[in-house]
Each structure stands twice: as structure tokens, then as C-alpha cells.
Amino acid sequence: MPDDSTHGGGEHFILDGKALPDLVQSIINAGYWLIGPAVRDGAIIYDEIKSCSDLPRSMTDTQEAGTYRLQQRSDQAWFGFNTCAQSLKPFLYPPTATVCRATREKQGYSITGPTSDTTKMAFLGVRPCDLGAVLIHDRVLADGEYADESYISRRENTLLIAVNCTEAGNTCFCASMEAGPKASQGFDLAMTEIIENDDHYFVVEIGSQKGRSVVSTLSLASATKEQVLQADRRIRPAAEQMGRSLDTSGIRDVLVRNIDNVYWDSVGRRCLSCGNCTLVCPTCFCSTVQDVTDLTGAEAERIRRWDSCFNLEFSHIHGGSVRHSPKARYRQWITHKLAFWHDQFGTSGCVGCGRCITWCPVGIDITAEAHAIREHDLQAAPVKEKTEV
Amino acid sequence: MKKKKPKLAVWKFASCDGCQLSLLDCEDELLAVAGAIDIANFPEASRAIARGPYDLSLVEGSITTPHDAERIHKIRRSSKYMVTIGACATAGGIQALRNFTDVKEYASLIYANPEYISTLQNSTAIADHVPVDLELRGCPISKYQLIEVVSAYLNHRKPNLPSFSVCIECKLRGTTCVMVAHGTPCLGPVTHAGCGAICPAYNRGCYSCFGPKETVNTEALAEQLKSMGTPPADLVRMFRSFNAEALEFRQESTIHERED
Numbered sequence: 001m002p003d004d005s006t007h008g009g010g011e012h013f014i015l016d017g018k019a020l021p022d023l024v025q026s027i028i029n030a031g032y033w034l035i036g037p038a039v040r041d042g043a044i045i046y047d048e049i050k051s052c053s054d055l056p057r058s059m060t061d062t063q064e065a066g067t068y069r070l071q072q073r074s075d076q077a078w079f080g081f082n083t084c085a086q087s088l089k090p091f092l093y094p095p096t097a098t099v100c101r102a103t104r105e106k107q108g109y110s111i112t113g114p115t116s117d118t119t120k121m122a123f124l125g126v127r128p129c130d131l132g133a134v135l136i137h138d139r140v141l142a143d144g145e146y147a148d149e150s151y152i153s154r155r156e157n158t159l160l161i162a163v164n165c166t167e168a169g170n171t172c173f174c175a176s177m178e179a180g181p182k183a184s185q186g187f188d189l190a191m192t193e194i195i196e197n198d199d200h201y202f203v204v205e206i207g208s209q210k211g212r213s214v215v216s217t218l219s220l221a222s223a224t225k226e227q228v229l230q231a232d233r234r235i236r237p238a239a240e241q242m243g244r245s246l247d248t249s250g251i252r253d254v255l256v257r258n259i260d261n262v263y264w265d266s267v268g269r270r271c272l273s274c275g276n277c278t279l280v281c282p283t284c285f286c287s288t289v290q291d292v293t294d295l296t297g298a299e300a301e302r303i304r305r306w307d308s309c310f311n312l313e314f315s316h317i318h319g320g321s322v323r324h325s326p327k328a329r330y331r332q333w334i335t336h337k338l339a340f341w342h343d344q345f346g347t348s349g350c351v352g353c354g355r356c357i358t359w360c361p362v363g364i365d366i367t368a369e370a371h372a373i374r375e376h377d378l379q380a381a382p383v384k385e386k387t388e389v
Numbered sequence: 390m391k392k393k394k395p396k397l398a399v400w401k402f403a404s405c406d407g408c409q410l411s412l413l414d415c416e417d418e419l420l421a422v423a424g425a426i427d428i429a430n431f432p433e434a435s436r437a438i439a440r441g442p443y444d445l446s447l448v449e450g451s452i453t454t455p456h457d458a459e460r461i462h463k464i465r466r467s468s469k470y471m472v473t474i475g476a477c478a479t480a481g482g483i484q485a486l487r488n489f490t491d492v493k494e495y496a497s498l499i500y501a502n503p504e505y506i507s508t509l510q511n512s513t514a515i516a517d518h519v520p521v522d523l524e525l526r527g528c529p530i531s532k533y534q535l536i537e538v539v540s541a542y543l544n545h546r547k548p549n550l551p552s553f554s555v556c557i558e559c560k561l562r563g564t565t566c567v568m569v570a571h572g573t574p575c576l577g578p579v580t581h582a583g584c585g586a587i588c589p590a591y592n593r594g595c596y597s598c599f600g601p602k603e604t605v606n607t608e609a610l611a612e613q614l615k616s617m618g619t620p621p622a623d624l625v626r627m628f629r630s631f632n633a634e635a636l637e638f639r640q641e642s643t644i645h646e647r648e649d
Contacts, residue, residue: 041592043565066613068570085565095561272606274578275553279560293544295421295536306561311553312603326604361556361568361578362613 010206012223012231013215015191017200020078021052024124026217032122032159035091042070043085049124056081063169063354064243066363076200079125079193082169083353087130087282088123092154093137099289099302109300114150122159122214126187128180129172129353131162133282135186139345140285159210162187166194166234170243171354173367177246179351181238183207189215192231203231244354244367247374248338251348254374255339259331263376267369268327270362275308277356277364278333283349286314309333334369395444395543398430400464402450402457403484403512407529408475409433409449414532422536425543441467445542447535448521451477451512453484458509458518465519472538473515476528480600481634483528485512488634489642512634523548526581526599528631534583551582552603555595558586567594574619576627579605579637600632607641621648 036049165181174180188211288307341349429439446468496503541548555577575594628642
């Protein structure tokens with residue numbers, strides 16, 4: 001949605017590792033509320049950044065299905081970790097929001113609509129997968145017939161500073177989903193952190209006018225062609241390091257024709273239907289609407305709250321829930337994410353951030369489940385001769 | 390004509406009184422509650438008892454004596470709506486631990502003259518004895534949920550009482566998962582929401598004060614906890630606390646008791 005963003009191939013500058021505090025200050029001086037990675041309660045999450053000392057310097061994490069552990073790095077990397085525990089979703093699409101308020105009057109009642117959120121928010125250290133998810137949310141929440149006005153007003157005031165991945169985690173698979181490890185669009189600035197012997201610098205790509213104006217005060221030197229190539233060379237291994245992969249070829253049709261596959265029973269037995277996967281997913285956008293009243297009935301409020309297709313009430317229609325079993329709810333989630341999202345929004349609903357794998361308390365793995373359905377595909381097409389790539 | 394205020398009654402069975410104290414705990418909202426309803430019976434607040442019938446009865450505690458097993462029927466007959474409040478009333482409470490052993494043996498260890506004790510072998514939920522209109526979970530209940538129920542009742546609307554997992558509440562408040570990030574055994578994924586996920590916010594696993602959530606899968610969680618190093622004896626204790634008699638927890642704890 002950033003109106004003036006380019007699609008890669010922008011100008012490149014060099015920011016010295018020691019000058020990161022200047023960039024942080026420049027963002028804050030421009031009137032932004034700065035959100036970036038920070039260590040809280042044993043994990044790296046997106047939180048308010050007041051200065052560079054809030055950033056998780058020299059920290060990293062090890063993620064596996066159902067586990068996350070914070071660890072120390074041996075170098076001084078500012079962004080040497082994988083995905084944060086949550087994406088930008090809690091900021092751009094808050095867990096709860098007031099839709100409207102009603103006040104009883106002598107005759108009838110009056111309604112006040114939502115107040116638009118015009119806080120200027122800057123996000124530093126956005127991973128390409130999370131950036132891709134924001135672009136998906138733009139399509140879902142800001143485009144089309146049912147645009148969410150408060151989401152639009154928040155996005156209009158957003159500055160996105162991506163940091164390309166030069167390492168990948170065990171649950172990462174953005175390369176499979178073509179959402180990373182390099183940010184290709186939608187950013188205002190995209191940085192690649194390079195540590196080489198005693199050199200520590202960022203190659204900064206300008207993605208928009210907004211991004212340019214933030215770095216304009218820093219009098220940065222232009223990057224040489226070699227430095228830009230060096231940044232790309234650093235990103236490439238991350239794609240090969242990904243701990244997970246998902247074969248997306250024909251995935252939509254494979255899932256759709258296996259709706260009745262008995263394999264779903266297997267995941268149904270393991271699934272807790274706790275909803276963690278959906279709430280850590282950067283693209284899951286489902287919400288419910290609740291009406292609350294005060295005791296006197298003088299005031300009422302309508303609240304939008306994150307919901308999950310793993311909750312029984314989510315599919316409650318007249319007569320009860322249509323997806324009573326956890327199996328049916330898991331199938332609904334994965335088929336929406338990887339299959340029906342294509343029909344609905346023209347892209348996959350998955351960016352391969354791997355959060356649903358890491359943060360599932362019992363470690364259910366979307367890549368393994370998609371693979372298993374393919375393996376159990378009852379209507380598999382005859383194996384075609386593989387062509388050399 | 391002034392609208393007649395609905396009559397609210399609070400009834401106590403085997404319990405610690407903590408849940409009815411939640412009503413007094415409402416502090417800021419208490420005056421509004423008192424203004425909107427007539428409190429006809431509330432032992433923790435006043436000895437005065439107004440005659441029934443009652444529009445809304447809040448029942449605290451479990452059935453543990455033959456006398457109470459009869460008394461609950463009388464209360465049901467004089468109540469238009471009956472809402473049970475807390476783990477004792479909805480699942481037998483902590484005193485339902487007796488259900489897994491011989492209550493006579495317990496009584497003989499505690500009382501000098503156990504022959505004077507008239508008690509039932511099992512501690513049971515109110516809904517095991519009479520039809521209940523709504524159950525509020527928790528040990529103790531959440532005062533916000535209590536106000537929500539009273540408010541919904543007064544405004545003729547459905548109360549918002551989600552039966553999904555505590556995990557959802559953790560994520561809504563932005564708490565990092567203690568099970569995934571710290572390896573702390575947590576019952577959140579099998580526990581009914583309502584508390585607002587207090588314990589994980591203080592880096593503790595969920596103790597399941599609110600009992601089993603909707604379509605609960607205790608088996609898969611127990612498997613995972615075992616693989617994280619939780620011994621069967623601990624699993625038995627985890628599932629046997631405030632909601633030990635809740636069907637799914639009773640079944641799960643019994644499985645691990647056999648393993649131990």
C-alpha cells in the first residue's frame with residue numbers, strides 16, 4: 001500500500017553499523033512511534049524501541065516445532081535472529097478494537113463510530129516474510145468492498161524498514177512461498193546487515209520517498225555495485241539454509257481433492273484446537289464482533305476481537321457449530337491458507353514464516369501436514385517425467 | 390410506573406466463599422449492581438434473607454452432604470435463572486479429590502469422632518443434581534465475567550463467555566508462550582478461557598482453574614508434556630486440582646495414575 005514504493009532495484013546506500021543509533025534517532029525525530037525487535041520474557045518480540053540499546057544485539061534464537069529458545073551470538077549483529085514471536089499484526093490489526101459505541105438518549109440512542117488511528121508507526125527490522133504478510137493484509141483488509149477504515153488509516157501512517165535475512169531458522173520456509181529471504185517490494189527501506197572481519201555495515205535500499213526522507217539527514221555514502229552484490233551474496237545462503245520447505249506445485253488442487261482424505265484424522269488426534277497457530281500467523285485475519293453493555297444499559301459498545309477458525313463458536317450458525325471436530329478445524333485452516341486463499345485473494349495465504357510450527361504447543365508442522373496429504377493423495381496424477389531445471 | 394428490580398440471591402454449598410466474595414470484589418461496579426438489582430440473599434454481605442422466588446440465583450459450592458443434595462432442589466424451584474459460579478459448583482471443586490479415594494478414611498484421619506460426620510462419598514457439581522442455566526468457571530470466578538453475566542441478564546442479551554483456550558487469551562494480551570519459549574508445563578491449551586491468562590503473564594504455566602475448554606484434547610497435551618519430561622505422577626497432579634472431577638480431566642488423570 002505505500003503509494004510511492006518501488007519494486008526493487010532502488011538506490012543503495014551504506015550505513016555504518018555504528019551509525020544505526022543515528023537512523024533510530026532520525027526515525028523518532030520524524031515523529032514516528034518506533035517498533036522493533038526487543039527481548040521480553042525469553043523471546044524476541046516487536047515492541048517499542050526508544051534507543052538502540054533496546055534492540056536484541058548479539059542475540060539469536062533456535063526454533064523448532066513446538067520450541068523456541070533465546071541464545072547469545074558470538075558476534076555483534078544487530079539483527080542476527082529469526083522471526084519474532086509475533087508479527088506486525090498486533091500493531092496494524094490490534095487484537096481488540098472498538099467498532100462503535102452507542103449511548104441511550106431520552107428518545108432512542110446515538111452512535112459514535114470508530115476513532116481513526118493516525119499514530120505514525122515505524123517498524124524497524126521487519127523480516128521479508130512479515131513484510132509479505134503486511135502486503136497480503138493490505139489486499140484483504142484495505143482493498144475490495146469491505147475495507148477496514150481503521151486498518152487503512154494505520155497503514156497510511158506506517159514506515160516499514162525491512163531487514164533481509166542472511167541466516168534462516170529451522171522452521172523457516174519463506175523461500176518456498178517466494179516471500180523471502182530478500183524483501184522485494186512494499187518496504188520504505190530494506191537493509192542487509194554485513195559483518196566481515198572488523199567491518200560492520202548495512203547496505204540500505206531505498207524503497208520509497210518516505211524511506212528516502214528518513215535517511216536523507218544522515219548523509220550516507222552511495223553503495224558501490226560490489227557492495228550491493230555482496231549484500232545479495234549474503235542473502236543467498238539463507239534460502240538454502242531454511243529448515244523447512246513446502247512443495248507448492250499444484251498445492252491448491254492437491255488439498256481440494258483430498259478434503260475427504262482419512263489422513264486428516266491423524267492431525268485431528270494431535271491438534272489441541274488451541275488456536276495458537278492462527279493468532280501467531282501474520283496473515284490470519286479472522287475476527288468476531290461482540291456487543292457489550294454496562295449494567296444500567298445506558299452505554300453499549302461493539303468490539304472486534306481476533307477470532308480463530310479453531311474456536312468452536314467460529315463456525316456457529318443456527319443449530320450449532322458446523323466444524324465440531326479439531327480435525328475439521330485444522331483442515332479448514334490449512335485448506336484456506338494454502339488453497340482457497342488463492343481463489344479468494346489471488347495469492348497463497350502463507351508466507352513461510354514458520355510461526356505456526358514453532359508456536360504450536362505440540363509442534364504440528366504445516367509443511368509436514370501438506371507433505372503428508374500429498375503422500376496420501378488418493379487421486380494422484382500419474383507421475384510425469386521430471387524435467388531438468 | 391417504576392420497573393420492579395429483579396431479585397438476586399447468592400447460595401452457598403461446599404466452598405470457600407471465594408466466588409461470592411468476587412461479587413463484593415466488584416468495588417467500582419458494586420453500586421451499579423446494587424442499583425440495578427435487589428440483593429435478596431447474600432450470606433457474605435448480609436444476614437437478611439428476602440423471600441423467594443428469585444429472578445437470578447448464583448450458586449456457589451458443590452454438593453457434598455445429603456442435606457445439600459435436597460436443599461439444591463428447593464433453591465432450583467424458587468429460582469427463575471440459576472447460574473452456578475466457580476469450580477466447586479461446576480466441577481465439584483478441590484474437595485472432589487475425595488472422589489478418587491475413600492472419604493471415610495479421610496474423615497477418620499481428620500475428625501476425632503468421624504461418626505458425627507454426615508457426608509457423601511463424592512463431591513459433585515450442581516448440574517449433576519438440577520438443571521442449570523449457565524455455568525461460570527474458575528477458582529475463583531472472574532469478577533468481570535460475573536458482571537458480564539449480570540449485565541447480560543439485565544439487558545436481555547447473550548453473555549460473552551468464550552469457551553476457547555487460555556492460549557487465545559495469552560495471544561490477545563501479547564504474552565509469549567511459556568510452554569514453547571521456556572519449556573514450562575502449561576495447561577493453557579486445554580483450559581477454558583475466562584481468567585485473562587493471568588499465570589502465563591507472570592511466567593507460570595496455567596493451572597487450569599477454569600477447567601476443560603470446548604472440544605478438549607488432553608491426551609495430545611499430556612503426550613507433549615511427557616516428552617518435555619513431565620513424569621506421570623505430575624500429570625496426575627496437574628489434571629487433579631480444582632477441576633479434578635470434570636469428566637475429561639478425571640479420565641486423563643486416571644490414565645496417568647495407572648502409568649505411575
